[in-house]
Amino acid sequence: MEHTIQLHDKKFKIMIPAEEIDRAVSAVAERVREDYKEIDTPVFLGVLNGSFMFMSDLIKKLDFNCELSFVKLSSYTGDHTTGEVKTLIGLNNNLKDRHVIIVEDIVDTGESMEHMIDLLKAYEPASIRMCTLFFKPAAYRKTMPVDYCAMEIGNEFIVGYGLDYNQLGRNFKDIYVVTEE
Ligand code: 5GP
Ligand code: MG
Numbered sequence: 001m002e003h004t005i006q007l008h009d010k011k012f013k014i015m016i017p018a019e020e021i022d023r024a025v026s027a028v029a030e031r032v033r034e035d036y037k038e039i040d041t042p043v044f045l046g047v048l049n050g051s052f053m054f055m056s057d058l059i060k061k062l063d064f065n066c067e068l069s070f071v072k073l074s075s076y077t078g079d080h081t082t083g084e085v086k087t088l089i090g091l092n093n094n095l096k097d098r099h100v101i102i103v104e105d106i107v108d109t110g111e112s113m114e115h116m117i118d119l120l121k122a123y124e125p126a127s128i129r130m131c132t133l134f135f136k137p138a139a140y141r142k143t144m145p146v147d148y149c150a151m152e153i154g155n156e157f158i159v160g161y162g163l164d165y166n167q168l169g170r171n172f173k174d175i176y177v178v179t180e181e
Pocket of ligand 1: 110113156
């Protein structure tokens with residue numbers, strides 16, 4: 001395990017080792033399993049790119065039938081009257097009357113999650129819950145509940161286990177935090 005890594009112009013030091021992440025993922029998976037084991041084929045929707053490792057580890061700990069898909073929030077900037085318009089790409093499941101669990105890497109202000117939920121409501125699912133690997137309660141500005149969260153952290157910037165700094169750092173199995181120097 002490398003204790004510090006350099007990504008672009010910044011140094012990061014180890015913050016959460018892989019074993020600790022695994023314990024937190026197991027604990028949150030157990031809560032999801034309890035709540036969904038009787039539900040008919042829930043749909044897990046991972047938000048790319050950051051959630052791919054969490055999704056992979058989470059889903060392996062569940063022993064009931066479920067579907068899985070990855071989606072991306074694409075943003076394109078319209079003219080200044082329309083502002084930023086976000087659309088959902090990659091969705092090929094029928095979500096009508098289905099139980100959907102959004103799988104996220106990190107919920108910070110909650111903007112992305114709120115937007116994702118608004119877009120998904122148009123598909124008329126039976127329910128929508130969110131399951132995030134990390135949650136920054138001090139940065140959160142929304143009122144909707146964060147249904148499942150594996151780990152809470154402060155406002156520090158982290159990378160690893162799927163999370164990036166300008167596209168680097170996703171491949172590391174541990175979580176690293178940016179250092180001051
Ligand atoms: P929100 O919309 O909740 O403010 O931000 C969520 C998104 O911001 C995440 O999906 C992630 O892409 C990015 N983000 C927020 N905090 C961090 C962090 O500490 N590290 C990384 N790598 N991305 C973050
Ligand atoms: Mg994300």
